[in-house]
Amino acid sequence: MPDYPSRAERIMQRIHELAVISEEADGVTRTFGTPAFLQGRALVQGWCEAAGLSTRLDGIGNLRARLVSANPLAKTFVLASHIDTVVNAGKFDGPLGVLMGLDLLEQLLAKQAPLPFHVELIAFSDEEGVRFHTTYLGSTVVAGSFDHGWLTREDAGGISLARALETMEADTTRLADDAIPANDWLGYFEMHIEQGPVLWEREIPVALVTAIAGQMRVELTFTGMAGHAGTVPMNMRQDALCAAAEFVLITEQFALSHGQGLVATVGKLSLRQSASNVIPGEVTCSLDLRSPDAAQLAEAYAVLQAYIEALATQRHVALAWNLVQQTAPAACDPGLNETLAEAIADAGHEVVALVSGAGHDAVPISAVAPVTMMFIRCYKGISHNPLENVEPADLAAAIEVADRFLARLAVVIARRNDEAILPLSATNPEM
Ligand code: GLV
Ligand code: MN
Ligand code: MN
Numbered sequence: 255m256p257d258y259p260s261r262a263e264r265i266m267q268r269i270h271e272l273a274v275i276s277e278e279a280d281g282v283t284r285t286f287g288t289p290a291f292l293q294g295r296a297l298v299q300g301w302c303e304a305a306g307l308s309t310r311l312d313g314i315g316n317l318r319a320r321l322v323s324a325n326p327l328a329k330t331f332v333l334a335s336h337i338d339t340v341v342n343a344g345k346f347d348g349p350l351g352v353l354m355g356l357d358l359l360e361q362l363l364a365k366q367a368p369l370p371f372h373v374e375l376i377a378f379s380d381e382e383g384v385r386f387h388t389t390y391l392g393s394t395v396v397a398g399s400f401d402h403g404w405l406t407r408e409d410a411g412g413i414s415l416a417r418a419l420e421t422m423e424a425d426t427t428r429l430a431d432d433a434i435p436a437n438d439w440l441g442y443f444e445m446h447i448e449q450g451p452v453l454w455e456r457e458i459p460v461a462l463v464t465a466i467a468g469q470m471r472v473e474l475t476f477t478g479m480a481g482h483a484g485t486v487p488m489n490m491r492q493d494a495l496c497a498a499a500e501f502v503l504i505t506e507q508f509a510l511s512h513g514q515g516l517v518a519t520v521g522k523l524s525l526r527q528s529a530s531n532v533i534p535g536e537v538t539c540s541l542d543l544r545s546p547d548a549a550q551l552a553e554a555y556a557v558l559q560a561y562i563e564a565l566a567t568q569r570h571v572a573l574a575w576n577l578v579q580q581t582a583p584a585a586c587d588p589g590l591n592e593t594l595a596e597a598i599a600d601a602g603h604e605v606v607a608l609v610s611g612a613g614h615d616a617v618p619i620s621a622v623a624p625v626t627m628m629f630i631r632c633y634k635g636i637s638h639n640p641l642e643n644v645e646p647a648d649l650a651a652a653i654e655v656a657d658r659f660l661a662r663l664a665v666v667i668a669r670r671n672d673e674a675i676l677p678l679s680a681t682n683p684e685m
Contacts, residue, residue: 276290287421335381335445391415397623405419460630480535596658631644
């Protein structure tokens with residue numbers, strides 16, 4: 255019988271070990287390309303190689319390990335998530351999926367069973383987009399949709415993405431070759447914490463994901479007139495921070511008035527040359543707008559932009575509105591989702607289907623391959639926060655579902671290829 259609790263414990267140990275590697279002594283911060291990121295990636299690479307997998311680093315810094323099938327009809331099935339983090343992150347967002355994927359590959363290696371498809375594990379280098387303000391850098395390369403224009407983007411210290419990749423000794427001339435060719439894809443499976451409260455409240459360990467919200471990110475700058483806090487009369491001011499404050503509240507009210515679906519967040523606000531006795535002259539803000547409904551997202555974006563332009567005019571401040579990122583909502587594949595739903599039910603759990611408000615690497619991949627995702631319950635739904643946590647029992651339950659999913663997938667693919675049912679199904683004798 256498979257020992258799911260021991261496998262969960264080993265994954266948990268690795269998650270904790272990886273989380274120690276951080277840009278800051280306090281908490282987990284491992285943004286793309288930093289020394290902490292490189293050290294974390296090397297640790298995961300070492301675990302892959304110790305397991306007997308050969309690995310490579312691609313041109314955007316993704317870590318890739320592949321189990322090759324001898325089947326001449328074999329295509330590639332990818333297990334993946336990311337190893338970069340937000341600032342002051344939790345330990346599980348990203349690494350959980352990578353290290354569960356490594357555990358699955360270790361099981362396949364141990365069985366030495368013929369594989370009906372190639373299995374590739376990918377630890378994506380940048381999903382969060384913290385450093386260069388564009389998410390999915392790693393997965394767009396694998397999907398073949400990387401925009402070379404992003405190479406000139408600069409981080410807060412003025413270092414371009416191209417320069418950061420050079421420092422990482424990544425070969426950007428190979429980026430196109432790092433994509434998995436369209437006809438080589440079988441599918442994609444990402445395991446991830448839910449990052450929301452539904453599973454916690456319903457006391458269910460896992461869920462399947464039907465769709466992932468689209469998102470638009472904007473950088474806005476309000477420019478007014480810096481001036482003396484004691485001498486400029488209140489009715490003669492062009493206070494950029496007051497405009498920004500109104501923007502924050504209009505944005506909140508706007509999203510609230512939409513009810514379900516739309517969410518909007520202003521997560522960053524920075525004042526240029528601020529001082530307590532100076533009227534703020536320039537404020538730069540972020541806006542993150544999301545919805546699983548493409549039409550709702552596009553309409554909300556246009557209406558909100560018009561509101562904010564009117565607000566700027568009324569307050570006599572200039573507004574620079576710069577759309578820095580846009581990703582369409584993505585749907586998971588009904589066929590893969592059916593197989594995952596069966597695996598969840600086989601393992602004895604209620605099948606809950608969720609739409610993800612968080613972005614995932616599955617989004618760019620969904621443009622070129624069928625994708626599915628499994629969510630794992632996290633403590634009170636808390637994420638992007640050091641309190642992020644997963645119970646070992648839930649992790650064990652998720653590993654069992656993942657095993658059953660791969661076993662069922664092997665059967666589906668073997669049937670599709672009209673082959674004898676291949677031994678991946680031995681992963682789960684009860685299937
Ligand atoms: C990534 O975690 C995002 O959804 O912002
Ligand atoms: Mn995240
Ligand atoms: Mn994530």
